Amino acid sequence: MNAAVMVRGLHKAFGQKQVLRGVDLTIAKGELLGLVGPNGTGKSTLLRALIGLVQADAGAITVLGRDPRQASLAIRQHCCYLPGETGIYQQLTGAQFLHFALGFYPHHDQARRELLLRAFDLPLHQKVRSYSAGMKQKLALLATLIPDVDLYVLDEPDRALDASVRFCLREVLLAMKQQGKTILLSSHHLNEVEALADRLQFMLDGAFVATTELDAARAILRRRPRLRLRQGEALPSGARELQRDPNGTLVVETDGDPMAWIRSLPDGIVESAEIGIPRLEDLYQTLYASRPRGDA
């Protein structure tokens, strides 16, 4: 069997709220799958179900050849999970926490350990309670990425991290992928996940968005450049304003090719323009708008 993770028809509800609605997912061994979607859409619940932290109401899950409902412990012995909320014992020092967290796993990747410790440069002798949010996240990442296991399930690993650390994390994840590790990560940084992942799954309302729907939403967004006009300048003809951000950035829809329209603008009228880079929140809005009412 070549699939590290196989999910079929997964349903989960918390009370009246249906969180997962028939999720199907297959992750091949050695694959890095990116999971993106708005908050509260079921990403974390899906990740928790994979390692047996929550019990699904219906559907089938196989992780590393085992069912988490029956063999959760066996799965966790070959899998490292980074929770979405950074839970670190405040009263311990960084070194004590790391010793505690890594003690559960018999095999560690020493090269990765050295690399991450050097790159993250944490004051491990200090109590965790004195750490910033970013430092806590780095510590949680060390505890998750140093063990040498087959599958890594990472819920927003880049949360609270600055750009340089995110870049380092990206390099480490790519190296792990080359080692044949299977990685499932959820994130809000669409562009970074896209650059990193072999495949991207977009989650909305407890189910994956079909590739065709996602492509259609992206095509719509590609026709909508974001631009910032100089003070006092009016929007030239050939485009209409769809949205104005508080910082003055306009989202416009052009009549024809947006790139040609931007090129046709008189010099000095535009301060900045962005095209072809769909922001995650724009993608959510477009997908929500394109869905029939009552479905969300």
Added chain:
Amino acid sequence: MIAGKTWRETRGMALAYLVILELLCAPVLLLWPDIYADLQRSTLFRSMPFDFAKRIFEGITDPKESAAYLSWCATMLFFRSTNLVATAAAVLFGTALFARERENHTFEFLLSRPVARGTILWQKFWPTALCVTIPIYLVNASAIFWSRCIDFDLPKWELFLASTHAAVFALCFLAATTWLSVRLRVQAHVAAAVGAFAILQIGIYLTQRIRQFSLFRLADYEWYSPILAGNTPAWQMFDPIRGHGFTTYLLAATGLFYALAWRDLRRAEP
């Protein structure tokens, strides 16, 4: 791993709890020769509204001073110190076991480690149980030394039996609190629930007509005094068939609460 961490977290509080118990024990025992004379002259207890208080007074003013001293120890070491402090310590330690993990967002981290939930519960419970029970034995053992300072001897075996009953009583509270700590998400809610139960039990205890239904009836002066006096042998405490067996029932209740905690932890979701 988890047991070591639990021990590191509780050892400071356990030491403070031991010191409090010792401070409650040593001075009152050393007061004995003077207080015996004072109490024999006093009429305060005779006017108290509670029957059990009158019986305590009769015990500690017994004409035979060695018998009166045993009643004094039963009242001070067990009915007052251990009941009060050990039960409070058991509740304090127990509330922190799982509800605090939830409050600090470390519950999900802990459950996602490659360790069985039963092991998590056990490795959190046994160091806490030792932190609650060992100070009871230590302080009551130290009572032998303090008694010798005032030329009295405490019976070692009977003291051990009474300490065991007190430890089991505290353990039962710890197990019940642990169960609630698994079920409830907020530490303060666990403390409030156990606190409300304890206040209700004290209220029942202070009401003469229904006093026998109070849980504290199993750990009061009338329970410990016969043990210290050698009138309640071990078999009577532990054997539910030939004796009353209430120490065994308390152990069984501890086991039941532990089993409930285990069942609920297995089902718990972060």
